[in-house]
Amino acid sequence: SAVISQKPSRDICQRGTSLTIQCQVDSQVTMMFWYRQQPGQSLTLIATANQGSEATYESGFVIDKFPISRPNLTFSTLTVSNMSPEDSSIYLCSGWGQETQYFGPGTRLLVL
Amino acid sequence: GNSVTQMEGPVTLSEEAFLTINCTYTATGYPSLFWYVQYPGEGLQLLLKATKADDKGSNKGFEATYRKETTSFHLEKGSVQVSDSAVYFCALLYYGGSQGNLIFGKGTKLSVKP
Numbered sequence: 001s002a003v004i005s006q007k008p009s010r011d012i013c014q015r016g017t018s019l020t021i022q023c024q025v026d027s028q029v030t031m032m033f034w035y036r037q038q039p040g041q042s043l044t045l046i047a048t049a050n051q052g053s054e055a056t057y058e059s060g061f062v063i064d065k066f067p068i069s070r071p072n073l074t075f076s077t078l079t080v081s082n083m084s085p086e087d088s089s090i091y092l093c094s095g096w097g098q099e100t101q102y103f104g105p106g107t108r109l110l111v112l
Numbered sequence: 113g114n115s116v117t118q119m120e121g122p123v124t125l126s127e128e129a130f131l132t133i134n135c136t137y138t139a140t141g142y143p144s145l146f147w148y149v150q151y152p153g154e155g156l157q158l159l160l161k162a163t164k165a166d167d168k169g170s171n172k173g174f175e176a177t178y179r180k181e182t183t184s185f186h187l188e189k190g191s192v193q194v195s196d197s198a199v200y201f202c203a204l205l206y207y208g209g210s211q212g213n214l215i216f217g218k219g220t221k222l223s224v225k226p
């Protein structure tokens with residue numbers, strides 16, 4: 001199975017600040033995604049991270065709020081910008097490989 | 113459209129009880145089906161999968177069979193343990209254009225009491 005790591009694992013942030021989450025995948029992954037899991041909820045796809053170009057965002061998510069980079073095949077970042085308490089969630093990096101989608105351990109974000 | 117419906121939780125069982133978590137889906141074409149598990153304080157882990165009708169996925173004593181005729185992928189385990197306490201997500205993978213898209217059910221929380 002693919003190995004996906006994320007950092008930080010958790011953070012507590014003040015409203016109005018930004019946080020960048022890093023994701024590293026192994027070479028078996030071809031596509032990378034970012035998901036949000038709000039408290040007690042299921043997962044919602046934020047965007048597909050495209051290597052060397054702008055990410056593809058799902059309805060309800062915009063680049064100004066969630067800028068994403070993927071400079072190479074195995075690394076991506078998600079920034080949560082100008083945070084508010086409503087952004088308190090788990091953010092999960094995901095990768096597609098070997099006909100299966102794998103998930104990182106998640107970043108638990110609390111915005112005060 | 114494509115969707116996944118799971119039985120609502122929480123589900124509370126005693127150790128060694130039989131577990132069934134129902135999952136049904138709506139899809140065009142022939143999706144792949146997955147069960148993911150999220151243990152307390154952790155991310156999602158793939159539990160098992162099935163890629164075509166009548167396939168049975170199995171792992172750690174859990175199993176689920178892809179039933180095209182009933183559009184179902186119910187998760188079962190013959191004897192649950194306290195360590196199985198987690199949230200279980202059923203998911204469907206379909207291809208829209210050139211990439212796959214994973215759709216999750218709302219999750220079912222399982223609590224196993226000793």
